[in-house]
Amino acid sequence: MPDRKDIHYFGAGPAPLPTEVLEEASKVLLNYEKKGIGITEISHRSPEANAILASTKSALRTLLSIPDSDGPDGYEILFLQGGGSGEFSATVYHMVSIWVAKQWKHIQNHSHIGVGEDVAIAALRDVVEEKMKLDYLVTGSWSLKASQEAARLVGEEKVNIVADARKHREGGKFGVVPAEDTFTATTDEADCAMTYYCDNETVDGVEFQAPPSGHNLVADMSSNFLSRPIDVKRHAAIFGGAQKNIGTTGVTLAIISKKFLPPHAEMADSKLLRKLGLPVGPVVLDWPTIAKNNSLYNTLPIFDVWIAGQVMERLISLHSDASSAIKGQEDESDKKAGMLYGALDGYPEIYSVVPDMSVRSRMNICVRVKGGHAEAEKAFLKGAEAKGLMGLKGHRSVGGVRISNYNAVPVAAAEKLTAYLEEFAKEQK
Ligand SMILES: Cc1ncc(COP(=O)(O)O)c(C=O)c1O
Structure with missing residues (x-):
């Protein structure tokens, strides 16, 4: 059975959440603020909920x-x-x-x-x-x-x-x-x-x-x-x-x-x-x-x-002051997206990014492998899964590959996927 730390998930939503938030969540589900009752069991009108x-x-x-x-x-x-x-x-x-x-x-x-x-x-x-x-x-x-x-x-x-x-x-x-x-x-x-x-x-x-x-x-x-x-x-x-x-x-x-x-x-x-x-x-x-x-x-x-609040407070706590937290997140998203697009653009004979350069999303990177060749895309996804890189299948209406690069996808995950993009492309040459 794979461990959470062995898997990098790039699904489009639901999407990964910070592990620390989920660890805390598992505790509050059983006992919220030492009250002997879990967070999903308390009234939405209680002082705690407010x-x-x-x-x-x-x-x-x-x-x-x-x-x-x-x-x-x-x-x-x-x-x-x-x-x-x-x-x-x-x-x-x-x-x-x-x-x-x-x-x-x-x-x-x-x-x-x-x-x-x-x-x-x-x-x-x-x-x-x-x-x-x-x-x-x-x-x-x-x-x-x-x-x-x-x-x-x-x-x-x-x-x-x-x-x-x-x-x-x-x-x-x-x-x-x-x-x-x-x-x-x-x-x-x-x-x-x-x-x-x-x-x-x-x-x-x-x-x-x-x-x-x-x-x-x-x-x-x-x-x-x-x-x-x-x-x-x-x-x-x-x-x-x-x-x-x-x-x-x-x-x-x-x-x-x-x-x-x-x-x-x-x-x-x-x-x-x-x-x-x-x-x-x-x-x-x-x-x-x-x-x-x-x-x-x-x-x-x-x-x-509560989960949303924890995610936001964590984002604030990761930065020196609250006002720079979103800018910090933007920089991180840009960095991850830049790395992934960089690898894709490095192998134009293997990968084609679907949207025009000027409107490329930092969050959802949509790609065709070998112009949408079914076997090549299947092989790409299979190879990715073998490395614990999951959730990369494109939306059912458009097919291909989609890398969702949301906030909780760590830089290390983007690095691992970048390495795989390069490795797969070199193998195809
Ligand atoms: C941009 C955007 N808007 C709306 C929706 C629909 O959201 P929901 O499934 O919460 O109704 C989605 C779902 O993925 C989405 O990506």
Whole structure:
């Protein structure tokens, strides 16, 4: 039976966690803070759970310099369930509700006295039909899925694909971020409920080098959260599942601008949305409800929050001061990715990196071996497994090899894989 230390795992998520955190986790599962009861057995409303929630939020705030203010410039941190996919829907429910509330207010303020509610609602329905748009940057499989969820919820005609990266590349596959001057954003910003993008496309290995332009920017950072500093203030909302860089599967983190939450923003109520034929989301995905209840509207998996907190506090403790921790992590991610891409680029007759050089992900390195030769890829994976280098198979939809280089993948693991990449390539010559 292999030991944990003999295996290096490069899976795309769930992904490795720091061994020290898991060792501590195995203890707290049995007995949390000498209380004689395990962490998964205590109430999510207990003082212990509240302390875990508070310290995890505080660590995230510190790491990402998330503005903390009660005013509209502050950002709320939420813990939710439903994964990244749940947030594909939550983003739509929320941003549509805000957009509709704004239009409703405008119509009410400009209606002549005596105009009945039915007339005003008919006017609002016309505005929704004619104007409301959700802008999506489709740069890979996950942003495509998010845009499809938006179309399912509010109708295809309201989803504006600002860019479809497949149309900007020979062969029609993902692998670029189109230039901004080709974007077809909704012309009038006032009509755009949100601009959505996926910062790192896990399946296709495409990562934005900087946030794109866009009105009411919403980002999926599921697969590169905590791997580099984020310009939080540019965003209306940022979300990500924990199971890659942050912790265990089961908790989703969201950072929401208070400009987009009550009392600074009004939401359309469910009756109004129903009258307009727009969807009313489940309450467990409703950001204002979760925010109002300090993420404890329903039973929150506190153990998952604890793991995330431990991972963040460890990251802080590894650096001389909290403010440099994310930069330190970025440097380490760059170093590992640079080493791996360097080895791949050294043998162009054996390896071809799938995305363009300019958008290569530091987190998910997608490669074809001998141009996608099935036997060669099989041999590569078999040889890797024999050395304890696991989880390297590409996503089932695209095949090939994918090296996931998340935060908890040690430099030593990247070095071992780099050596194997070179060894395998030399054997093929
Ligand atoms: C970038 C990205 N977004 C969203 C998701 C979906 O996350 P979940 O499985 O938590 O719903 C994934 C899953 O791998 C992902 O990589």
